[in-house]
Amino acid sequence: MISKSLKAVFVCSIVLFSSCKDDKNSEEKMTTNTSDNILLQKWTGPYEGVPAFDKMNVKDLKEAIETGMTLGLEDIDAIANNTEAATFENTIVPLEASAKELNDVFTYYGIFSSNMSSPEFRDIQGELAPKLSDYNSKISQNEKLFQRVKAVYDASQKNPLPTDQQRVVDLTYKGFEMNGANLNAEQKKRYAAINKELSSLYTDFSNNVLHDEENYVTYLNKNQLGGLSESFIKSAAKIATDKGQDGKYAITNSRSSMDPFLTYSTERDLRKIVWTNYYARGDNGDDYDNNQIIAEILKLRKERVGLMGYDNFAEWRLQDRMAKTPENAMDLMMAVWPAAIARVGEEVADMQTVANANGDKLKIEPWDYRYYAEKVRQKKYDLDSDEVKQYLQLDKLTEAMFYVAGRLFNYKFTPIEDQKVPVFHEDVKVWEVTDKDSGKHIGLWYLDPYAREGKRSGAWATTYRSYTSYQGETNVLASNNSNFVKPAPGESVLVSWDDATTFFHEFGHALHFFSSNVKYPTLNGGVRDYTEFQSQLLERWLSTDEVINQFLVHHETGEPIPASLVEKIKKASTFNQGFGTTEYLASALMDMKLHLADPTNIDIDKFERETLAELKMPSELPMRHRTPQFGHVFSGEGYATAYYGYMWADVLTSDASEAFKEAPGGFYDKEVADKLVKYLFAPRNSMDPAEAYRLFRGREAKIEALMRDRGFPVPTEN
The missing domain is CATH 3.40.390.10 (Collagenase (Catalytic Domain))
Incomplete structure (x- = not known):
């Protein structure tokens, strides 16, 4: 997942719709002395200058952000008030270079937000959120600036610019348009007020989830460690000691701790506690509950896009994505959904058989799924995940x-x-x-x-x-x-x-x-439903023979992973695809359906339950991200109505993988690799993603490859 730090959300001058401007700005700025605040100082040292991470202090952050906004608005005013006729060089180029200082400050802000958060930072974050929203509005609603951008855009429609410049102009103009530049004065005022309110709600949502992650820790005694590996136990002991609970073992409320515990712990009651803590984040009916926050976010998002004439947030958001419309995104997800939940039924039946054979008198519950799935893996494929783990350093x-x-x-x-x-x-x-x-x-x-x-x-x-x-x-x-x-x-x-x-x-x-x-x-x-494609594609190289044979060695003996174990891994490649696909798709479908629904008086908890029932969601597993903790969608807007994008990208991934499989050199074929870099990695957003993929593959991607990858029935053409 690409970072959703506020750098990605707020930094850029035309921040709501453009990429971050990380480049040098040569213009002189006269109003503010930045030399005393380390976060505002020019990056120095080797490698073209690097952030002074060793000197950053959260106490400097508020002043640095506020100064950065002042300097950023100076840049915007200089562009907007230029009396010369608008051109690419005197309008778009300086816009691209604007807000350099603020961009650099947000590098530090992103670290404080994502990697090194603290109560002190969260207070500052809450104070800055509405101010940053105001800053964005002053840019996106700057009429003089927009008219200059529009003049360049209009001229380019008659006399097209060089390809890369035309793409910048098109994206910039579309961004202004999508963010209300054509609204009247009264509408713009309301638009800005909505954004300001949303910025605070996003911050509150994120901090509530972080609170529950930090404060729900399960401590185990020595007699409660059944099934857990020695390395996991040692790590849990260290974490407990670090938290002042020497002699105990800590299971933190994070996926990296929860997942292996649910997979291997023989203590069913404890599995239920750990599972409940994790999937109840933001949903505990206390001061950190996110349900009402989500309801307010949905109402405000719908109202905001309604000002521009859109029926719902999804319609507005997807117009510049590969999917183009919510209907196209839903069609893809629903094409896969029946096969996914059918596979879950098969997986649960296999688990229940194992549980019954063990004499475990129970019905498979969500906190049992990983545990019994591992038992089935061992029985069906003679594959022990913990054995594999010994070779994954x-x-x-x-x-x-x-x-x-x-x-x-x-x-x-x-x-x-x-x-x-x-x-x-x-x-x-x-x-x-x-x-x-x-x-x-x-x-x-x-x-x-x-x-x-x-x-x-x-x-x-x-x-x-x-x-x-x-x-x-x-x-x-x-x-x-x-x-x-x-x-x-x-x-x-x-x-x-x-x-x-x-x-x-x-x-x-x-x-x-x-x-x-x-x-x-x-x-x-x-483009959000494309940017996950490149990263999902790279996953495929983990299971190539070159990687397996050279880098998967036992952490104690140094012996390479046995060929027999590799064969088991490959045979089990489609194992548990019902679980993996269903937990993901449930979240993606929920994201879309929430934004297509009428948010008036919406009860989030009830909506989640009823939607899952309509989808016939298997009761034995939850969504990957339950709504009250769905940070992709409610801590900002990067993935809102866009979580489907992982599936959209995976269609491309599966199809592109087959291009490598068909090549003489397999996944390391030089000709295909060169085309991969040339068309799918290096251009970034300088060309339409659909065209880029056609240049790589010679045709559009097909869903059949994805279904084959997951071991699902491949649809037949009419």
């Missing part, structure tokens, strides 16, 4: 990703000593990325792998600086962030196959950042 997986990047992109990753590049936490490591042949510097890759208090859950990728060339080439500063449980001293970090897949997925985002060859910042943006 985080360090070796990192080397495997570097190997893949070298084969496909010709990149070399070289570790950097800590003192050369500042980091915000001792766990963060940094590598230099160069071209293997020429030695050309491409950028830096930061890795923050471990869960900790104050770090949001999940895994994500983000950039601190993106590639552009319109003011001279810039390097890329990209990061991957995970929540692996930190091991006890001297122990290896062992991860599940699913977590290893996610690790590759997020690295795919980083490679997308590094491979960019676009000239202008706006073209580094993305």
